[in-house]
Amino acid sequence: MIAAFEAIEQSLLLRLRAFLVIFFLFTSLSCSEVQPTFSIATGGPAGLYYPIGGGMASIWSERLPNVNVKAEVTGGSVTNVIQVARNESDLGIAMADVVNDAYLGQGRFPEALPIRVLFTAYPNIVHILTLEQTGIEDVRQLLGKRVSMGAAGSGTAVAAENVLTSLDVDLSEISPIYLSFSETTSALKDGTIDAGFVVGGLGLAAVTELSVTRDLKLISLTEKQLATVSHRFPSYASYVIPSGTYNGIEERVNGLGIWSAVVVHKDMPSNLAYQLTCTIYDALDELLLVSRVAEAMTISNIRKLTVPLHEGTELYLKDTSQRCNS
Numbered sequence: 001m002i003a004a005f006e007a008i009e010q011s012l013l014l015r016l017r018a019f020l021v022i023f024f025l026f027t028s029l030s031c032s033e034v035q036p037t038f039s040i041a042t043g044g045p046a047g048l049y050y051p052i053g054g055g056m057a058s059i060w061s062e063r064l065p066n067v068n069v070k071a072e073v074t075g076g077s078v079t080n081v082i083q084v085a086r087n088e089s090d091l092g093i094a095m096a097d098v099v100n101d102a103y104l105g106q107g108r109f110p111e112a113l114p115i116r117v118l119f120t121a122y123p124n125i126v127h128i129l130t131l132e133q134t135g136i137e138d139v140r141q142l143l144g145k146r147v148s149m150g151a152a153g154s155g156t157a158v159a160a161e162n163v164l165t166s167l168d169v170d171l172s173e174i175s176p177i178y179l180s181f182s183e184t185t186s187a188l189k190d191g192t193i194d195a196g197f198v199v200g201g202l203g204l205a206a207v208t209e210l211s212v213t214r215d216l217k218l219i220s221l222t223e224k225q226l227a228t229v230s231h232r233f234p235s236y237a238s239y240v241i242p243s244g245t246y247n248g249i250e251e252r253v254n255g256l257g258i259w260s261a262v263v264v265h266k267d268m269p270s271n272l273a274y275q276l277t278c279t280i281y282d283a284l285d286e287l288l289l290v291s292r293v294a295e296a297m298t299i300s301n302i303r304k305l306t307v308p309l310h311e312g313t314e315l316y317l318k319d320t321s322q323r324c325n326s
Contacts, residue, residue, distance in 0.1 A: 036066070038090040038091065039069070039089045039090050040056060040057055040072065040090065040262075041053075041072050041074045041093070042054070042071050042072060042093055043073070043074060043093070044075075044180045044182070046185075046204070047181050047200045047204065048201040049093045049260075050071060052093070052121065052287070052290060053071040054290075056069070056280060057071045059283045063282075063283060064279055072089060074092075075152060075153035076094075077099075077154060077260075078094075078108060078153045081098060081115055081263060084115055085113035085114055085115055090265075091262055091263070092262070092263050094155060094263055095235075095259070096259040096261065096304070096305050097155070097158060097258060098155050108158070114266045115265060116307070117261045117309050117313070118262040118263060118277055118310055118312075118313055119262055119281075120259055120297070121260040122201055122296040123257040123258065123293075124258045124260050125200065125241060125255055126159055127197070127198040127199065127204070127218060127241075128195065128218065129184070130188070130195040130196075131188055134217075137219070139167050139169060139219060139225065140167065142164070142169055146177060146192070146193040147160075147175065147177065147193065147195050148188075148193050149161065149176045149196075150197050151179065154180075155258075155260075156197055159197065159236075159256075159258060160197035162232075162236070163197075167228060167229065177193060179193075181198050181200070185206045189214055195219070202245055203293075208247070211246040215248060216247070216248055226256065238255075239255050239256055239257030240252050240254060240255070241253040241254075261304075263307075264276075264310055268312070272312065273311070274315050277310075279324045281320070299320060302317070
């Protein structure tokens with residue numbers, strides 16, 4: 001009887017040891033594979049922020065050890081800077097005017113947000129869309145019209161309001177509707193709006209698709225109008241949309257350009273900010289495969305905004321020859 005109990009006890013001990021070995025092996029493997037996951041707030045799928053942000057996320061995830069980055073679909077610039085300031089997102093892409101207002105605590109921001117620029121991205125172009133059949137030739141002709149201002153919380157909505165109010169078109173004098181890029185082009189096709197603002201890099205998918213299915217017209221601004229907007233909002237500068245950029249647009253269009261930037265919380269560790277910046281500039285050829293707008297992401301353009309750069313970026317700029325993972 002005693003021998004039987006001893007045999008059972010020995011068997012139980014062996015099973016317990018086997019269980020503990022498997023448990024600790026599994027725990028060790030799991031811990032070794034755990035990577036911090038960072039998020040970059042971008043925009044809607046029909047714009048360029050999402051694919052560019054996704055391209056950056058892939059570069060960081062592949063090149064930086066023990067780092068995983070994912071791109072988030074968001075409402076756009078305003079949402080992004082708020083999420084970064086609240087530590088709900090680790091990085092965010094936003095237009096210069098929004099970043100400046102957020103940093104200073106003005107405009108849509110009642111108080112200054114703790115953000116810094118990681119690096120400047122590329123210029124966003126203000127596209128004022130309509131169709132040939134509407135007969136709209138000038139911004140002043142939008143009075144009394146149904147106008148898409150971009151998605152709520154987006155940089156497009158901010159830019160649309162800034163452009164219109166600068167040119168004495170009060171929002172009370174139009175019927176503003178807040179739609180995403182794809183919703184804006186769909187509404188133009190359906191005739192439920194008369195015009196719409198889309199702000200992003202040249203060759204936007206939503207605008208390109210509209211130009212091949214409808215008679216697209218881009219409303220051009222006069223030199224006086226361009227000067228008026230730029231004087232009131234220095235973040236905006238004249239930008240020519242070349243003829244042939246979109247199907248059926250056979251003449252150059254005078255528009256406005258607004259730089260965009262990747263922003264982070266001011267308290268992001270300097271070493272992390274350094275590594276993120278260095279890795280992107282070391283892999284610009286890969287980002288160019290996502291979009292040609294990455295051509296604007298040069299070291300000479302890194303200070304296009306008045307908002308301070310993160311100290312990690314400043315460290316990188318002191319010696320851009322250093323290895324990213326050193």
